[in-house]
Amino acid sequence: MSAPLLSLRGLGHDHGDGPVLTDLTVEVGAGERLVILGPSGCGKTTLLRLMAGLLPICEGQLLLDGRPPVAGRGAALIFQNTRLLPWRRVRENVELVLAGRPKAERRERAADLLQRLGLGARLEDWPGALSGGQKQRLALARALAMDVPLLLLDEPFANLDPLAREQMQEELLRQTGVEGRAFVLVTHSVDEALALGDRILLMQPRPGRILREVTPDLPGIGMERRRAPRFYTALAELSDELREVAREG
Numbered sequence: 001m002s003a004p005l006l007s008l009r010g011l012g013h014d015h016g017d018g019p020v021l022t023d024l025t026v027e028v029g030a031g032e033r034l035v036i037l038g039p040s041g042c043g044k045t046t047l048l049r050l051m052a053g054l055l056p057i058c059e060g061q062l063l064l065d066g067r068p069p070v071a072g073r074g075a076a077l078i079f080q081n082t083r084l085l086p087w088r089r090v091r092e093n094v095e096l097v098l099a100g101r102p103k104a105e106r107r108e109r110a111a112d113l114l115q116r117l118g119l120g121a122r123l124e125d126w127p128g129a130l131s132g133g134q135k136q137r138l139a140l141a142r143a144l145a146m147d148v149p150l151l152l153l154d155e156p157f158a159n160l161d162p163l164a165r166e167q168m169q170e171e172l173l174r175q176t177g178v179e180g181r182a183f184v185l186v187t188h189s190v191d192e193a194l195a196l197g198d199r200i201l202l203m204q205p206r207p208g209r210i211l212r213e214v215t216p217d218l219p220g221i222g223m224e225r226r227r228a229p230r231f232y233t234a235l236a237e238l239s240d241e242l243r244e245v246a247r248e249g
């Protein structure tokens, strides 16, 4: 078996005032889609920051492609408030991450991605002229343009209306999976977790740890999965479980 893309062994973290995460052991293979679901404060964002190399590893082991993660390398990270470059046009914000490729190719790839994410008419605008949801789309386009095997997504669709959310989720699925990139996505939405995850890690708080790993027993992924009659039963069950975890936490 080939080595996992991402490997956590007994990972813990402490921001300085008591443990926030403890004893996390999990692997993510190439092209795998992992969703992290858990109540507020259970350390989901901290975990993504560790995976992105933005926080030091103090306890346990975390390897990305066999090495400790280095910020800005190997994984693209999108936070809810991803910083865009306000002095660069919308298309330039995406073209910049394609540095190293011929200019015409950069333009074409950026325009194609932005088109797919519903920003085809805004290529020459400044990011400041975009709505909150449009900025999120631009942030996703920029992450998808990066040539990395892993996307780390922290509530990337939180500000979007339901239709835009679905459109972006489908685009994310199209650009990841068996033949492509893996993702680790943090969400509060049970619906999103169940629709997008090959596997779902259900976390519990104080300190943050893995309560259970769920592999949705549903056909397809994304919209196809949502259309399965069993989706709603699974949604109700997982929602009940999350409520229970939040109450106990």
Ligand SMILES: Nc1ncnc2c1ncn2[C@@H]1O[C@H](COP(=O)(O)OP(=O)(O)OP(=O)(O)O)[C@@H](O)[C@H]1O
Binding pocket: 015, 016, 020, 038, 039, 040, 041, 042, 043, 044, 045, 046, 047
């Ligand atoms: N830089 C920091 N310094 C000190 N404590 C921190 C820091 N960042 C997060 N924390 C604390 O660590 C805990 C986990 O925070 P984190 O943001 O990782 O949780 P989360 O599960 O992502 O929460 P939410 O779902 O509300 O976004 C919280 O108690 C938080 O207050």
